[in-house]
Amino acid sequence: MADPVGHPSPVKGQVAVFRGELYRARGAEGLWPCVELLPEPGRPAPEGVAPREAADGSVGYPVPLEHLEAWYAVTWTFRWRRELFECTAATPTTFSGNYLGSDELFAKEHLKRRVIGYRGVFPRDEVTELEQHRKDLLQPRHALVRRLDEVDHFRPKTYAVHRGRTYPAAAEADASGLIALTTGDDRPEDLIADPRDPSGERLLAAPEQLDAWYRTHWTFRWKGGPFDAVGTVDGRIKGIYTGGSWGFADSWQLTDETALYGYTRYTVQAGLKNVTDLEQHRTDLLPKQ
Numbered sequence: 001m002a003d004p005v006g007h008p009s010p011v012k013g014q015v016a017v018f019r020g021e022l023y024r025a026r027g028a029e030g031l032w033p034c035v036e037l038l039p040e041p042g043r044p045a046p047e048g049v050a051p052r053e054a055a056d057g058s059v060g061y062p063v064p065l066e067h068l069e070a071w072y073a074v075t076w077t078f079r080w081r082r083e084l085f086e087c088t089a090a091t092p093t094t095f096s097g098n099y100l101g102s103d104e105l106f107a108k109e110h111l112k113r114r115v116i117g118y119r120g121v122f123p124r125d126e127v128t129e130l131e132q133h134r135k136d137l138l139q140p141r142h143a144l145v146r147r148l149d150e151v152d153h154f155r156p157k158t159y160a161v162h163r164g165r166t167y168p169a170a171a172e173a174d175a176s177g178l179i180a181l182t183t184g185d186d187r188p189e190d191l192i193a194d195p196r197d198p199s200g201e202r203l204l205a206a207p208e209q210l211d212a213w214y215r216t217h218w219t220f221r222w223k224g225g226p227f228d229a230v231g232t233v234d235g236r237i238k239g240i241y242t243g244g245s246w247g248f249a250d251s252w253q254l255t256d257e258t259a260l261y262g263y264t265r266y267t268v269q270a271g272l273k274n275v276t277d278l279e280q281h282r283t284d285l286l287p288k289q
Helices: 104-110 138-150 246-251
Strands: 013-018 021-027 035-038 059-063 070-080 083-090 094-099 118-123 127-136 157-162 165-168 179-182 202-205 212-222 225-233 236-241 266-270 276-284
Touching: 013 035, 070 094, 070 138, 104 118, 127 138, 157 179, 165 179, 212 236, 225 266
Parallel strands: none
Antiparallel strands: 013 021, 013 070, 021 035, 035 059, 070 083, 070 127, 083 094, 094 118, 157 165, 157 212, 179 202, 212 225, 212 276, 225 236, 236 266
16 A cells, blocks of 8 residues: 655655656746755755755745756645545554545544544555545646747737838837837838847838737626736736726735836736636727828
8 A cells, every 4th residue: 555654755746757867846937837845854856956045935946947857746635434635644643634525423523623624534554545646736836838829928018010011019109209119130122220229120110111019908807896817927917907896806806016016906826716707809000091
């Protein structure tokens, strides 16, 4: 029978496999989408990986996703008197666990009350069906990275179309009414160089030279409230609240960024699974003829 005591993975937590070695792990906040390896005390650090101190003082070793062989979440379950528990601790003589069943009479008779639910500590020889469960974290993270890349992290963008080709463009015309286009090596002969750009990659176009000039942005709903998307942070979509309810902002503890921007701005960072009505919009910027 598998047993979490002495097992290289934790009773509950995350595990990453790097160069064939198992490590406790966590997402590297601020270095998304990297994963931080957490060697056990006394165990050598992963070779060739620089340490990084987190805000709480703990030290991890960040590794890019593509260098990992696996990354998964581990839990263990067992049964005691035929009832199912999630293992929270294991010693050579006992198992501790949170009750996953629904028999209230059983729980009140045999277990200790938690804030929510019940827990117990049991002799090892009374425990049956001890089992490890793994939830893959690596492939879903790869899929999320690809999705965010495909939509440029839901950032607002501005584009101009010149002779059928689309270029990134300035969101506003300059003082002379010209629009800056980032063309790179492609330099249409009828456009002029932007004297403010030392790289030479930006050219200036008059509105009448363009087929289209437009801005794209994304909106979504979170907890029923409306938001404008402004990008992503650590794989979560960031949005500015566009509703008019201070009570909503207070109830859901939105982040007040007023001091940074000088006007009222409440934001949220939400997982994509928790947002609804995610939609892209286009606003035409060319003057109407």
